[in-house]
Amino acid sequence: MERTESRRLRHRIAALTAVGLVLTACATTKGTTTGDAGPPARGGNLTVRLAQDPGSLDTVKNSNAGTTYIGHEVFEQLVTIDANYQPQPVLAESYKKADDGLGYTFTLRKGIVFADGTPLRAADAAASLRYWVDNGSYAGSLKPVLKEITAPDEGTVVVTLSAPFNLVALMATSHGTGIRKESDIASAGPTGIPRENSAGSGPYKVKTWTPGQEIVLERNDKYQPPGGKSSGYAGAKNAYLDTITYKVVADADAVLNGLQTGLLDVAEPSHDQYDQVKRSDTLKVGVEGAANIQYIALNHNSGSIFAKQQARDAMNLIVDKAAVMASQGVPELVSPSNGAFATQTNKGMYSEAGKAKWDQHDPERAKQLFAEAGLQPGQTIRMITTDEFPQFKDALVLVQSQLQKIGITASIDSYDFATLIGRKNNEPDSWDVLALMDDANPPVPSYSDNVQGMDNMGYPRDQLAPLLSAYNAADTPEEQKQAIDKVQEFTSQNLPTITLYNAKSYVGYSAKVRGYDGWGMEFADVWLAG
Secondary structure: OHHHHHHHHHHHHHHHOOOOOOOOOEEEEOOOOOOOOOOOOOOOEEEEEEOOOOOOOOOOOOOOHHHHHHHHHHOOEOEEEOOOOOEEEOOEEEEEEOOOOOEEEEEEOOOOEOOOOOEOOHHHHHHHHHHHHHHOOHHHHOHHHEEEEEEEEOOEEEEEEOOOOOHHHHHHHOHHHEOOOHHHHHOOEOOEOOOOOOOOOOOEEEEEEEOOOEEEEEEOOOOOOOOOOOEOOEOOOOOOOOEEEEEEOOOHHHHHHHHHHOOOOEEOOOHHHHHHHHHOOOEEEEEEOOOEEEEEEEOOOOOOHHHOHHHHHHHHHHOOHHHHHHOOOOHHHEEEOOOOOOOOOOHHHOOOOOHHHHOOOOHHHHHHHHHHHOOOOOOEEEEEEEOOOHHHHHHHHHHHHHHHOOOOEEEEEEEOHHHHHHHHHHOOOOOOEEEEEEEOOOOOHHHOHHHHOOOOOOOOHHHHHHHHHHHHHOOOHHHHHHHHHHHHHHHHHHOOEEEEEEEOOEEEEEOOEEOOOOOOOOOOOOEEOO
């Protein structure tokens, strides 16, 4: 379990800090150009920056964010999300939930072929889903209730469960459910599926790959779009571009210079470059509507003061979330959080239950509650984080200062990610507070650390389990909403984490890029102005 969580958290950090997070839409703001005047034009090359070579397009095992970007151009899913965060069929013509809630049947569209001309079979889809379940972090919450995945005929995939589960939502939001050839999956080694075995059914395919330098995609002339208007990752896509070139550029200054000089058409500059990009007459900015939640996790094990409810409530009261948020950079890229489900991008997973508790800030009452919890004079609250992302430590420095104002000492230790997770898992009584981030819109509530806590932190998951089961068994949006409210009420009472604020990312892109609505790093439907 420790290795699984480490991989899951690494995957989240890689994906969430990248602007192309697959779970969130973006609101496009201006450079000086407005609108996409004129009809779409076919042809040309779009140059996109990658921070590093992803190594492979295995979107299940590979945690590099570039894998996600490129994977969405090359592979398609049975179901994916539209711009309103609702699941829509793509390779599936339709899907049906069993009457008893213990299974789903997916009927494939006919006549679909992979980019190399190989026909898509139900066996390919079933093998892809099994690979996702066996190796993917997103599927961890599904594993306990999954019985089998079968392909009873050439056009049908059946997923059988031992208990109700909101499978379609999980599949739609997980980039690891892209469908591959069964033979490509069989080629997987310890590090995943080799990059040479990357035939998909999406609008683009791999043309060339120069390790450490660039990856070039070209139009897939065998692409057969689903029905419906393009929306998010769903609907019919138009491969207007001849090629998409992903350039590996690690240096932040080189990224901004590349955008300004036209060497790059699309990139993710750093936060401290945001104002420069926004002021540019030749660039546009796409700001994500919601990306991730910055949080501090509280250790519920007996070796920590936060095993006591009073201490957890005190921590919630002492942390000035607004002050932490204000210190974290560009005002337009941060927003307040109100709990486990922090944004309204996915209305089916949003709740304001317990919001009043998260909004509280009362240092004097916090001091009283720490004393009631048994915190002794001179006792140190031990805070840990990773030094790979400075915003985490910056947040803890502010929390440390707020504690100091009421006479409480706190230490901060910052590690590389692997060491941090090792300490959390193997020395559960050696820390009190841990700073990380999580999905603002988890595909299902059990995927969120802000709901069920991190592994080995002593959180009462047994008490939470019936509430999660009620959500999975819900048949209507109203029932789901009621279940989500109860889950969030539970988290507000027990506080696995203190959510600090929502952090957004942004894309800078050339004004000649048209048809780009800011949905992740999705370039189907994008064209270049003449």
